[in-house]
Amino acid sequence: MTRAWATLWTRSQAAAADRHTIVELGAPSPVLMERAALCCAREALAMRGDLPVWALCGPGNNGGDGVAVARILHGWGVPARAFLLSERMSPELAEQVALAEKLGVPIERGLPQGQAEALIVDAMLGTGAAPPLRQPFVAAVTWANARSGPKLSIDIPTGLDADTGAAPGPVFAADRTVTFVRSKPGLHVTPGRAASGEVVVADIGIVSQDMSDETCLIDPCEVARSIAGLKPGSHKGERGHVGIVGGSAGTPGAAVLAGAAALRAGAGLVTIATDDRGAGAAAGAPAGVDGAAPRRRAGAGGEGAGGRARLGARGGPGGAGGIMVGRPAGGGVGCVGAGRDRGAIGDAAGDHAAPGGGGSLAVREDR
Numbered sequence: 001m002t003r004a005w006a007t008l009w010t011r012s013q014a015a016a017a018d019r020h021t022i023v024e025l026g027a028p029s030p031v032l033m034e035r036a037a038l039c040c041a042r043e044a045l046a047m048r049g050d051l052p053v054w055a056l057c058g059p060g061n062n063g064g065d066g067v068a069v070a071r072i073l074h075g076w077g078v079p080a081r082a083f084l085l086s087e088r089m090s091p092e093l094a095e096q097v098a099l100a101e102k103l104g105v106p107i108e109r110g111l112p113q114g115q116a117e118a119l120i121v122d123a124m125l126g127t128g129a130a131p132p133l134r135q136p137f138v139a140a141v142t143w144a145n146a147r148s149g150p151k152l153s154i155d156i157p158t159g160l161d162a163d164t165g166a167a168p169g170p171v172f173a174a175d176r177t178v179t180f181v182r183s184k185p186g187l188h189v190t191p192g193r194a195a196s197g198e199v200v201v202a203d204i205g206i207v208s209q210d211m212s213d214e215t216c217l218i219d220p221c222e223v224a225r226s227i228a229g230l231k232p233g234s235h236k237g238e239r240g241h242v243g244i245v246g247g248s249a250g251t252p253g254a255a256v257l258a259g260a261a262a263l264r265a266g267a268g269l270v271t272i273a274t275d276d277r278g279a280g281a282a283a284g285a286p287a288g289v290d291g292a293a294p295r296r297r298a299g300a301g302g303e304g305a306g307g308r309a310r311l312g313a314r315g316g317p318g319g320a321g322g323i324m325v326g327r328p329a330g331g332g333v334g335c336v337g338a339g340r341d342r343g344a345i346g347d348a349a350g351d352h353a354a355p356g357g358g359g360s361l362a363v364r365e366d367r
């Protein structure tokens with residue numbers, strides 16, 4: 001199931017929600033861990049085919065989830081093992097190991113040996129970890145990524161910055177990530193997005209106390225719904241005017257693509273304010289896109305890209321109802337001047353396009 005405006009939790013928001021649920025509301029941590037592991041075990045079952053399941057477990061509660069997944073699958077008759085990669089164990093992990101051992105779940109130290117294929121479950125590090133990755137997890141992630149079998153991450157792929165999607169070192173390359181209660185920003189931002197695979201959000205009963213500072217994931221369906229429909233036969237003058245400032249030297253294409261996108265979304269007129277070189281690219285833009293060079297070319301006023309562009313002259317993008325401002329090449333200051341009553345969108349360059357028309361922004365909920 002996809003969800004429209006899915007809220008996201010940063011690492012600190014996830015930790016605060018854990019604390020609130022366990023300490024203030026009194027929900028027992030093992031109950032939450034059991035629910036988390038049950039959701040992950042179901043996904044592992046669906047992904048494994050006939051393969052055995054190997055859970056690579058770190059020292060914290062993410063590792064505890066991994067041991068619990070191996071135990072649940074073992075109970076379902078699946079050949080599952082847990083591999084403890086660290087000497088240290090959180091109290092919750094130690095409890096899980098003790099329980100799994102009593103039930104005869106194979107638990108080993110270090111990485112699996114041999115070349116047999118398996119579904120690898122990444123239970124190394126979760127939202128309690130901050131990159132850059134340290135050993136032994138650098139070696140473990142590299143080892144796992146060299147294997148051809150399917151891969152499932154618990155909460156976040158190990159090595160990924162859950163807040164930013166940055167990957168300062170190796171990152172577990174998951175086919176699917178089961179994340180808890182709310183997805184995390186890093187799972188949807190390049191390069192983290194590619195490392196996360198399909199994102200499944202599992203509600204395990206953790207609740208947040210403070211909902212004031214939430215980041216939302218924009219769903220493509222919701223965006224489509226918010227685009228105004230066109231009246232049949234309407235004139236271009238009735239369909240809005242979009243101004244675009246961009247197309248610095250070396251990156252003229254972004255402004256043209258943004259203009260074409262605005263037209264496709266229904267705008268009647270698009271004006272691109274760009275520099276001399278960008279104007280060349282704008283000349284090849286679809287009908288409906290005007291070029292206005294801020295370097296005193298079409299009366300838009302101000303300096304060219306890389307300097308400062310000022311909008312406001314009639315005929316230029318200053319007359320637009322909404323203005324997109326591109327990120328300037330070379331780190332110069334872009335442009336501001338949209339005015340209080342107009343929409344302004346920063347960085348319309350779209351450097352990292354969404355494969356499949358943005359479909360990967362969708363998250364599946366598991367309840």
Ligand SMILES: NC(=O)C1=CN([C@@H]2O[C@H](COP(=O)(O)OP(=O)(O)OC[C@H]3O[C@@H](n4cnc5c(N)ncnc54)[C@H](OP(=O)(O)O)[C@@H]3O)[C@@H](O)[C@H]2O)[C@@H](O)CC1
Binds near residue numbers: 018030061133
């Ligand atoms: N009851 C709950 O709260 C529930 C929690 N749940 C699960 O717990 C996860 C959060 O667990 P967590 O807070 O224990 O942290 P976790 O991600 O396992 O890592 C901590 C360990 O990593 C280590 N470490 C840190 N950075 C590192 C680095 N760069 N490179 C290497 N090591 C590094 C760090 O070591 P230290 O820095 O302390 O030396 C510490 O030992 C969460 O994602 C979810 O899966 C669910 O079961 C639901 C119920």
Ligand SMILES: [K+]
Binds near residue numbers: 155156157
């Ligand atoms: K993980």
